[in-house]
Amino acid sequence: MTTTSPRGRTELLRPDGSPVRVLVVDDELSITELLSMALRYEGWQIRSAGDGQGAIQAAREFRPDAVVLDMMLPDMDGLSVLGRLRRELPDVPVLFLTAKDALEDRIAGLTAGGDDYVTKPFSLEEVVARLRGLIRRSGAADRRSDSVLVVGDLTLDEDSHEVCRGGESIHLTATEFELLRFLMRNPRRVLSKAQILDRVWSYDFGGQANVVELYISYLRRKIDAGREPMIHTRRGAGYLIKPGVS
Amino acid sequence: MTTTSPRGRTELLRPDGSPVRVLVVDDELSITELLSMALRYEGWQIRSAGDGQGAIQAAREFRPDAVVLDMMLPDMDGLSVLGRLRRELPDVPVLFLTAKDALEDRIAGLTAGGDDYVTKPFSLEEVVARLRGLIRRSGAADRRSDSVLVVGDLTLDEDSHEVCRGGESIHLTATEFELLRFLMRNPRRVLSKAQILDRVWSYDFGGQANVVELYISYLRRKIDAGREPMIHTRRGAGYLIKPGVS
C-alpha cells in the first residue's frame, strides 16, 4: 500500500497500513545514526544493532521487513550472521554494505536470491532506493506501488534507470540520475544545496559544494534543453523541479 | 492541530492541544535569550541550555518536540551532543546553528534526516520558518496544517517559495520573500519598522533603517502593481497587510 504524506512524498506501507520496519546492523555508530535518520525520514520504523549478537536478537524481537547488514562486524563473520538471520527471518530481504574493494564475486553470490548490496561509502539516496526496491519486490509492502516517478512529461524508472522526457529517452550518468531522482521525489519543493549534497553524494564527500551547481547544469542540458524548463533556481535558497505549466 | 489565536495568528499545536515544546541549545546567552523570546512569541514553550550536558538533561526532562542546536558548544563536540540527543529523543527534528564559514567543513549528513540548519548570523523569521517546517513535517503537530499562507487573493507557499496574486505567479528575491512572509503571518496588524528589522534582517544587521521602506517599495511594485493595494502604510506606526476589501 502506498499513501501520500503531508510532505507530498509517496510512502511505502505494509498491507495492514502499519509502517515498514527496517533493522540496521553496523558497528560504526556514525553509520547507524546516519542511516537511522535517513530511513526514519522515509516514514519507516528503525531498529539498529552494532554487532552480530545484537542483530540476531533484534531480528527475533523486532521482526523487520528488511535488514541493512554491514558485512564487516567485530564479533562474528558476516556470513554466519547472515545464516542466523535467515533462520530467524527466512523471507526478509537483506541489503549488504561492503567495502569498495570487497570480493565482488562473493557478494554477487549472496545477492542471487533477490538481495542487493551497496558499497561504502554510499549515498543515502542510493541506500533508500535499493531498500525501497527490495521491500517492494519482497511483497512486504503493497505490490501495486510502482517504480516510476513522473513530473510533467518527465519520467524516471527506478528499476530500469530509464529517463524520458516527452517520450524521448535520455541518457544520464550515475550521479546525474541520483540527483534527478532526488529532485523528482521532492517535486515543487525547494531543496538546498546542502540537502542535495547530503542525500545524493556519499557521506564522506569532502569536496566543493559547487558540484551541485555543476550537476544541475549538466541535468539542464539534458532535461531542459530547448524545452520548457522544469529545473528552477531559487537564488539563495536552492533548486526545485516542477512541471513546466506556469 | 492548528488554531487561531486572539491576535489573529495561526499557531502550531500538538494533537492534544498543548503547546509545542522547543529546546534551545547555545552557549551564548544573548542568542538563547533572543531565540527564546522570538519562539515564545510563537506560542511555543521554550527551555534553553548552555552546554551539551545541560542539553541532554533538559531533553530527558522536558521532552521537546524540536531542538535548536548550536554546533559549537564549549564542553562537547556538536556531533556527540547530537548522538546523545538522538538516543534520548529518536524522532525529534533538530535545527542546527552553524557559523557561516563552517559551511565547508562538513555539515555532512546533518540535513539528511529531514533536519535542517541555518547559518549565523540568522534572522528570526528564518529560524521560526525552518522550525515550523520541521515540526510540521515531523508530525508532532497536526499534519493538516499546511505550508501555504493566504491573505485575500495573495498566497505564499513556504515549501516551494511560490507567491501568487490572483493566480498569477510572482517572483520575489530572498529578502522580499521573507518580508512578505512576516507580513502575511501577521495580517491586519501594524508592524513597526523596528519590529520588521528585528525579525526579517539578521541580528547583526548594522545598516540604515530605511531598507525596510525600500523593500516595502519593492514588494508593492510586485504585489500591488495595478491592483487593489494590500500593503498599507500607517504613518508614524508602521506597515500592515490586509485583503484588498477596503
Next chain:
DNA sequence: GGCGTTTCTCAGAGAAATCACAGACTCTGG
C-alpha cells in the same frame, strides 16, 4: 595498458540582489 567516460576542481564571466544615499513627494498640525 590504452581509451573513452565520468567525476570533480578551479576560475572567470555574468547576472542578480542588497543596500546607501539623496532628492522628491506626502501628510499633518498649526
Next chain:
DNA sequence: CCAGAGTCTGTGATTTCTCTGAGAAACGCC
C-alpha cells in the same frame, strides 16, 4: 497654506550567488 517630519523611490556601487568552460584525475572496459 506652510514647515517639518515621515515616507517613497531612482540611481548606482558593491557584494554575493550562479553558471559554465577547460582541464586534471579517477574510473571502467576491453
